[in-house]
Amino acid sequence: MSRSPSSPAGSTSRRMILGSAMAAGMSGCARAQPGSPDLNPPPGLWQIARDRGFSFGAAVQANLLATDPLYAAAFEREAGILVPEFEGKWSTLQPREGEFDFAGLDAILNWGQARGRTVRGHALVWHDSFPDWAVAAMGEGQTRARGVMAAHIARVLSTTRLRIRDWDVVNEPIADPPGSDTPQAEGEFRNSPFFRALGPGYIETAFRLAREQDATLRLVLNDYGVEEDTPWAEEKRRRLLKLVRDLVRRRVPIDAVGIQAHLQMNRPFNPDVFARFIRDIRAEGLSVLVTELDIREANAIPEGFPARDALVAERAGAFMAAAIGAGVKSFLTWGLVDRYSWLVTDPAVARPDGKLHRGLPLDWEYNRKEMWRVMARAFAG
Numbered sequence: 382m383s384r385s386p387s388s389p390a391g392s393t394s395r396r397m398i399l400g401s402a403m404a405a406g407m408s409g410c411a412r413a414q415p416g417s418p419d420l421n422p423p424p425g426l427w428q429i430a431r432d433r434g435f436s437f438g439a440a441v442q443a444n445l446l447a448t449d450p451l452y453a454a455a456f457e458r459e460a461g462i463l464v465p466e467f468e469g470k471w472s473t474l475q476p477r478e479g480e481f482d483f484a485g486l487d488a489i490l491n492w493g494q495a496r497g498r499t500v501r502g503h504a505l506v507w508h509d510s511f512p513d514w515a516v517a518a519m520g521e522g523q524t525r526a527r528g529v530m531a532a533h534i535a536r537v538l539s540t541t542r543l544r545i546r547d548w549d550v551v552n553e554p555i556a557d558p559p560g561s562d563t564p565q566a567e568g569e570f571r572n573s574p575f576f577r578a579l580g581p582g583y584i585e586t587a588f589r590l591a592r593e594q595d596a597t598l599r600l601v602l603n604d605y606g607v608e609e610d611t612p613w614a615e616e617k618r619r620r621l622l623k624l625v626r627d628l629v630r631r632r633v634p635i636d637a638v639g640i641q642a643h644l645q646m647n648r649p650f651n652p653d654v655f656a657r658f659i660r661d662i663r664a665e666g667l668s669v670l671v672t673e674l675d676i677r678e679a680n681a682i683p684e685g686f687p688a689r690d691a692l693v694a695e696r697a698g699a700f701m702a703a704a705i706g707a708g709v710k711s712f713l714t715w716g717l718v719d720r721y722s723w724l725v726t727d728p729a730v731a732r733p734d735g736k737l738h739r740g741l742p743l744d745w746e747y748n749r750k751e752m753w754r755v756m757a758r759a760f761a762g
């Protein structure tokens with residue numbers, strides 16, 4: 382199970398290392414045997430990105446960092462930013478009212494801090510991973526609903542202050558339009574417990590509460606389903622842009638929009654349409670981040686991993702080029718290795734045919750694959 386330790390970056394010139402890293406990745410070999418050379422040597426994606434003024438990171442799971450050395454090594458090598466996949470969500474942080482548990486988040490913060498990595502927060506106000514007690518509290522009148530939301534934001538931000546400087550304040554507030562996978566019958570805003578309790582104003586309230594806690598925190602609104610060239614994605618872009626413009630006009634403290642980018646190869650992608658959307662948001666004075674990139678393969682896939690990986694990489698390349706061209710500087714993938722991707726483990730998004738999605742930069746055996754190389758090239762220009 383073990384692999385030879387990575388050699389420290391820094392002695393050889395970065396350009397030479399990048400060349401050899403890409404070449405090593407090109408071999409397409411299986412995982413290194415104990416004692417054999419590291420097939421995924423530094424620099425990692427985050428260093429390649431950083432050298433060109435970009436940042437790269439990935440969603441991480443605290444328990445895997447602690448129990449799977451190859452997983453931890455992959456993160457150490459590739460990720461400059463860590464975002465907790467579960468550990469910053471409401472149900473983890475406050476499973477019962479007033480009882481907070483920061484153990485998982487602390488573990489990620491400590492691991493990252495020891496290696497000079499940044500941690501971003503995800504997510505303060507979200508309808509999912511939201512415990513039953515809080516759903517019930519949202520139904521107990523506006524004062525109670527606002528109080529519960531305010532208490533959660535205050536406790537989480539004061540506890541993580543100075544260690545997390547970047548938070549998804551509101552996650553997924555826009556309703557999925559007709560035609561999408563999970564359409565909502567009516568309304569432009571998701572019919573969440575927060576929305577039912579406080580109306581669309583809950584979004585503004587959450588951002589203001591976050592800003593009151595910390596004047597310099599980067600406050601992000603994060604959503605999905607706005608990347609592809611379909612009528613329902615177009616409608617979702619329109620809804621999101623309208624919300625963003627409204628927030629900006631009313632001077633609500635928001636700094637950035639996170640685009641999740643859970644891409645699907647069943648859907649068409651038009652770089653111009655997507656780039657235009659990013660520019661529209663940036664024209665409002667906000668940054669745009671890619672926060673959760675991964676790629677679901679099409680229903681019909683070719684035989685063999687090389688052919689499948691080439692298609693995934695092609696989509697990743699088109700997406701990265703459009704985003705970079707439109708001014709995105711920060712990219713995170715939702716996980717790093719296929720074996721732990723929610724595209725494999727979560728029945729809601731796994732393939733119905735039982736095959737396993739290959740939608741992340743590293744394969745099941747932690748090796749860099751074509752998607753990694755395409756992303757490295759996109760960063761390196």
Ligand code: XIL
Nearest residue numbers: 466503504552605641643673723727
């Ligand atoms: C997902 C996790 O990856 C899954 O393991 C979990 O079952 C559900 O949540 N958008 C988000 C993320 O903002 O928090 C979600 O993460 C994926 C979709």
